[in-house]
Amino acid sequence: xxxxxxxxxxxxxISIFFCxxxxxxxxxxxxxxxxxxxxxxxxxxxxxxxxxxxxPDFSLPSLSGEKISLSxxxxxxxxxxxxxxxxxxxxxxxxxxxxNIVGDIFKKHNAILLGITVDNLPTLHAWTNQMGELWxxxxxxxxxxxxxxxxxxxxRSDGTAERALFVIDTGGIIRFIKVNDINQxxxxxxxxxxxxxxxx
Amino acid sequence: xxxxxxxxFAVLSVAACWAALLMTIASAEIASPQPGGCLPDFKLxxxxxxxxxxxxxxxxxxxxxxxxxxxxxxxxEILSMYCPYCQREAxxxxxxxxxxxxNLNLKGRIKLIGIGAGNTPFEVQIYKEKYSVPFPVxxxxxxxxxxxxxxxxxxxxxxxxxxxxxxxxxxxxKLGGIDGAESFVKLILRLSGLEQEKKP
Numbered sequence: 001x002x003x004x005x006x007x008x009x010x011x012x013x014i015s016i017f018f019c020x021x022x023x024x025x026x027x028x029x030x031x032x033x034x035x036x037x038x039x040x041x042x043x044x045x046x047x048x049x050x051x052x053x054x055x056p057d058f059s060l061p062s063l064s065g066e067k068i069s070l071s072x073x074x075x076x077x078x079x080x081x082x083x084x085x086x087x088x089x090x091x092x093x094x095x096x097x098x099x100n101i102v103g104d105i106f107k108k109h110n111a112i113l114l115g116i117t118v119d120n121l122p123t124l125h126a127w128t129n130q131m132g133e134l135w136x137x138x139x140x141x142x143x144x145x146x147x148x149x150x151x152x153x154x155x156r157s158d159g160t161a162e163r164a165l166f167v168i169d170t171g172g173i174i175r176f177i178k179v180n181d182i183n184q185x186x187x188x189x190x191x192x193x194x195x196x197x198x199x200x
Numbered sequence: 201x202x203x204x205x206x207x208x209f210a211v212l213s214v215a216a217c218w219a220a221l222l223m224t225i226a227s228a229e230i231a232s233p234q235p236g237g238c239l240p241d242f243k244l245x246x247x248x249x250x251x252x253x254x255x256x257x258x259x260x261x262x263x264x265x266x267x268x269x270x271x272x273x274x275x276x277e278i279l280s281m282y283c284p285y286c287q288r289e290a291x292x293x294x295x296x297x298x299x300x301x302x303n304l305n306l307k308g309r310i311k312l313i314g315i316g317a318g319n320t321p322f323e324v325q326i327y328k329e330k331y332s333v334p335f336p337v338x339x340x341x342x343x344x345x346x347x348x349x350x351x352x353x354x355x356x357x358x359x360x361x362x363x364x365x366x367x368x369x370x371x372x373x374k375l376g377g378i379d380g381a382e383s384f385v386k387l388i389l390r391l392s393g394l395e396q397e398k399k400p
Contacts, residue, residue: 027283028353028376098282098323101330132284185282189322 029130030093037089042181045162048153051177055079055168056151060116060139063124068114068137070168078111078198079168080191083149085160087119087127091185095163096131096138098188103135109195110170114139118146118161154179167194232350233358233373235391239266239276240348244313244338252336256311267366271311273392274368278349278356279337280317281327285377286355290331293355295381297334306385309394313338317346317354361392 049056059069073079084095096115099106106113113136117124120142128138141148141161149155154162165186167176176194180186233239243263247253257270266274277293279286293312300306314337316324321339328337340346349356352375359372371391378384389395 027280027285028355029283029285029288094280094282094318097284097287098280100284101281101287102326130284132288185318187320187322188281188326189320192322 027094027097029097030088033088033130034090034093035088040182042183043162043179044156044158044182045179046153047177047179048151049166049174049177051174053174054172055081055166055174056148057172058148058151060141060148061121062137062139063121063128064137068139070114071172073112073168073170074172075170078109078170078195080106080111080113080195081152081164081166081168082113082115083152083154083161083164083166084115084117085156085163085182087117087123091163091183093127093130095185096128096134096136098185099136100131100134102188105192105195106136109198111167111195111198112136116141116148116161118142118149118155118159156182165191165194167191167198169198230348230350232352232356233370235371235373237370239358239360239368239370241265242345242348244315247336249336256313256336265366266360267362267368269311269313269362271309272362272397273310273388273394274360274362275310275312275388276358276360277312277314278317278346278352278354278358279314279327280354281319281323283354286327287331289355289377290327290333292378292381294332294334296378296384299381299385301334306389306394310385310388310392311335315340315345315349318343359388359392 055070057069057071059067062068070079082096082099099113115134115136115138118141119127121140124138124140128134146155146159146161149161152164152166154164156162163180163182163186165176165178165180166174169175175198178186178190243265246258246261246264247256258264258268275296297312300310312335314333314335316327316337317340319327319339320341324337324339327333346352355377356375357372357378358370360368360370362368372388
């Protein structure tokens with residue numbers, strides 16, 4: 001009986017390993033420049049913050065050339081932090097272009113979006129150029145490597161970030177956290193719902 | 201060989217065969233649709249939206265297959281709300297719809313549908329609203345259709361002829377943009393053979 005269970009478990013593990021779908025589509029906008037890392041461990045870090053906590057402040061260089069700090073939005077607008085694992089990878093490349101067409105939803109909820117990766121600025125420049133003109137700032141958490149991601153507890157053991165969303169209200173308090181399976185894109189409606197709940 | 205060792209050997213052999221079988225399945229890539237071939241067998245939900253339902257010529261509820269659409273030619277766009285190329289191409293694809301609908305010889309004979317790869321119904325609706333997409337777009341939230349279509353990059357256009365007996369044949373399959381609405385419609389007319397036929 002024990003042996004039968006072991007065999008069943010082994011077969012189940014093998015089956016999952018080989019049957020996991022790639023579960024992403026890639027826009028032709030990126031041509032053949034996307035590196036596919038395969039199916040990764042869904043999450044690989046431990047959060048350092050919780051809903052209700054004050055969001056750790058940071059100041060990061062952005063693609064526009066200016067440094068952007070979280071505190072500049074305090075008392076002015078809600079902030080959504082979108083950490084994505086790495087430039088030129090499948091799911092990440094198809095996440096921000098979606099947010100790029102829903103700027104009105106963010107505006108409606110008095111929210112700014114800050115896109116963050118641990119890549120350096122030149123890489124981010126080349127990558128985001130394929131997405132068209134983005135309405136939101138893109139920040140580089142490259143050096144000290146992943147320090148901001150680490151302060152939120154979303155730095156993975158391989159030095160990339162989790163695919164994570166944080167909604168921070170005008171008072172600087174974290175109101176929503178979603179550390180998504182890195183292999184999948186978070187559903188837009190979950191973020192929209194979190195923004196709607198800021199009013200409550 | 202002892203009894204235990206023989207049993208262990210048998211268990212490992214079964215596991216190895218199982219793994220080999222799964223590896224074969226995983227490595228057998230599904231080909232994307234090709235001219236001269238057929239579409240994979242799939243069903244879509246009959247739209248609840250009356251306009252979409254009437255456009256497709258469907259009268260019941262439940263599911264339908266491509267062959268049931270009341271048309272001689274179907275153009276399918278595999279797209280994603282998150283695909284910047286699809287976003288850029290959307291107005292031109294809408295123009296294709298307009299050219300067809302404004303031409304009495306083509307109206308009703310060629311119909312367009314979109315399939316939102318990995319898009320939830322909410323995300324499909326966002327895309328439809330942002331770009332005023334006049335034709336039905338279906339959600340493929342779990343990528344099952346995208347997988348059946350060979351995990352093509354987006355946008356991907358497929359032209360299919362529908363025979364009176366509901367059988368279908370792919371006559372066009374192309375990754376990327378359509379290079380202008382007018383020339384695309386002409387191309388579709390020529391390749392589908394519709395150019396030679398008079399409206400019944």
